[in-house]
Amino acid sequence: MRNIWLILIVLFLFACSSRESKEISPKKIPVSSSSVESSSSEASSSSLRLSLPESSSSSFESSSSKRSVFPLKTQDASGAGEYKAGQKVLLGWKAADENLCFNGMSVSPSKYAKALKMLSADSASFTMPADSVFISANFKSCLDGIGTLVIGKLRWTNQNLNIWTLTGSSCYEKKSSNCRKYGRLYDFETAKKICPKGWRLPTDADWDSMKAALGENDGAQLKSREGWENDEETSGNGTDAKNFHAIPAGIVYEGSYMYRGFHAYYWTASERDETTAFYRSISYDSPESYRYYNFKTAGYSVRCVQDVQ
Incomplete structure (x- = not known):
């Protein structure tokens, strides 16, 4: 009988031990939804990268823009x-x-x-x-902003030309502001070609004709009313009686710019010889205009004329 009870006790203890082991077996820990989404996204991104060509999308765009x-x-x-x-x-x-x-x-x-x-x-x-x-x-x-006047049988431009040329002309001291104010300075060969269609560079005889029509003190009648330097106590400005607007634009000679404020020099179309040509000058210190000649390489102002019908 005692043996039977011992056997029953052993079986009872064994059954309890088996139930306890089942209850304490480790459970799976649930994974949060955010963790799932993250790992899912990483997996998707990884598979996308693997599906692309060897070159990246940025390099593809760069090559297409070349x-x-x-x-x-x-x-x-x-x-x-x-x-x-x-x-x-x-x-x-x-x-x-x-x-x-x-x-x-x-x-x-x-x-x-x-x-x-x-x-x-x-x-x-x-x-x-x-x-x-x-x-x-x-x-x-070609005559932008330039007016005209008639003296005798000739029509003259009343401002110095400022028509650009690649060679043969320049602005005083090479400043474009001086071209706008005084016009360009042209060498003789360029001056002969620069007047626009229907106009021409005045000859020596044309200047003589104007001087005769103006009479005494022709230079004072041609000079502008301001901009000229004084001759000691005497004003260098003129009366500008004919609206010729002669201004002291100066010259360029052998690369040197000079006489601005003191003299105006104008080419004529008349040559003296192979290397020189005649010009007319108007000065701060005289009421008369003068006739001289100089080397054709000098840079002077230009006016244009046309015959009055």
């Missing part, structure tokens, strides 16, 4: 097209109206303006950048 040629657009000038960076492009132009004169070129973007080199009065060279560019040739009336 160009071998770039567009050049022009207005009132030839030379438009597509060119490689560094290629030199020849530009040309011609005014649609003979009364219009070239007045420079505009380059956009303006940072490429230095790539433009003037070759002649109607051509230029442009070094193409790795960018799109727009270039326009600009024109203005």
